[in-house]
Amino acid sequence: MQISPLLAQGFSGLARVDATASSLRATDQGARLQLRLSQGVPWRAYTLDGPPRLVLDFREVDFSGFQGAEFLQTAQILGVRFGTVRPGVSRLVAELAAPLVVAQAAMTVQPETGAAQINIDLQETDKETFSEMSGVLRDPDFDLPDNAPPPAAPAPALGDGPVIVVLDPGHGGIDPGAERGGESEKNLMLAFARELRDTLRRLGGFEVVLTRDDDRFVALERRIAIAHQARAHVFLSLHADALGPGQGQASGATVYLLDRNASDEATRLLAERHDRDDLVSGIDLRGQDDVIADILMDLARQETGPRAELLAQSLVAGMQQAGGPVNSHPIRRADFSVLKAADIPSVLVEVGFLSSPRDLKNLTNPEWRLGMAQAIARGIQAWVIADLARAGLRRR
Numbered sequence: 001m002q003i004s005p006l007l008a009q010g011f012s013g014l015a016r017v018d019a020t021a022s023s024l025r026a027t028d029q030g031a032r033l034q035l036r037l038s039q040g041v042p043w044r045a046y047t048l049d050g051p052p053r054l055v056l057d058f059r060e061v062d063f064s065g066f067q068g069a070e071f072l073q074t075a076q077i078l079g080v081r082f083g084t085v086r087p088g089v090s091r092l093v094a095e096l097a098a099p100l101v102v103a104q105a106a107m108t109v110q111p112e113t114g115a116a117q118i119n120i121d122l123q124e125t126d127k128e129t130f131s132e133m134s135g136v137l138r139d140p141d142f143d144l145p146d147n148a149p150p151p152a153a154p155a156p157a158l159g160d161g162p163v164i165v166v167l168d169p170g171h172g173g174i175d176p177g178a179e180r181g182g183e184s185e186k187n188l189m190l191a192f193a194r195e196l197r198d199t200l201r202r203l204g205g206f207e208v209v210l211t212r213d214d215d216r217f218v219a220l221e222r223r224i225a226i227a228h229q230a231r232a233h234v235f236l237s238l239h240a241d242a243l244g245p246g247q248g249q250a251s252g253a254t255v256y257l258l259d260r261n262a263s264d265e266a267t268r269l270l271a272e273r274h275d276r277d278d279l280v281s282g283i284d285l286r287g288q289d290d291v292i293a294d295i296l297m298d299l300a301r302q303e304t305g306p307r308a309e310l311l312a313q314s315l316v317a318g319m320q321q322a323g324g325p326v327n328s329h330p331i332r333r334a335d336f337s338v339l340k341a342a343d344i345p346s347v348l349v350e351v352g353f354l355s356s357p358r359d360l361k362n363l364t365n366p367e368w369r370l371g372m373a374q375a376i377a378r379g380i381q382a383w384v385i386a387d388l389a390r391a392g393l394r395r396r
């Protein structure tokens, strides 16, 4: 992996951003980012590809009062996000409209006031050079110590003890997911995941783990690691996305299975957007598997794939019985990174689409959500029975 210019400097404490003295504007060569901080903090800057973006990490910056819209003064940057990625680490991510690499980056500190200024010059280049110069460096100052999954102890066989279900409320923290009518996907899915957890617990025979139980950012990679740590039998990622203008229409519950190739256009955009929404994590799962790992994962998926398919069918049947509404093509396939645990049957459920007025109304209605939670819980129960029957057939 190649690394773009990366810089770090040692300071401590929490710095505030001076919004009026900070900007991201166009220059002849590309763009210049200026960030004024109340004091120096350890930081680093690098670019990532797919999609191209500039990432700045800090230990630690208070962004309150900072407005992305005022800061951003060039069309070469599509958007800026910032906030806390986990306690002690803040991040600013600028999504680049063109391949811009870090040509120069420095922090200067005024000796009298202690105020610091970061200057980063971005230079336009070609796509190949950008790709070569981009990548994240593993750095103990910034990386999460528990980011790596522990040596995977296999889950106890289904049928021996409780069924371990990992529910993954999509998005969270500085990544709101879809937003419509004052509602956000991250909040609705957190509420729904808690309701589904309660429903499963009431049914009995389930142990339920949430990948997040509050409004925090969790990287896609981390969500999978949590499922491994919990020794999950089954993984459900819960979403309620919105399709933008020109991206087609979608409504009704839809269950997605992992497929690296097959996707209709709307599904492809959805998968891409989810991976892009994870850009704040700095790391994505694409391109990380080497050839050997790929072969091993494919072998594991030969076993897991049909089980995940059966899960999708059971969930759709449960939701149809409960009256849905269910999408007219309820089972789809897409390259969702969060479904890449090779050994855990994983699906992504779009419980509804916030871009559909009917779905939005349903999703914000606690009674409807309870009915949907019961339908999904029954679907999981039916899957356990069907999967055990299949396992019995396989052993014979």
Ligand SMILES: [Zn+2]
Binding pocket: 170, 171, 177, 178, 185, 239, 240, 241, 274
């Ligand atoms: Zn989503």
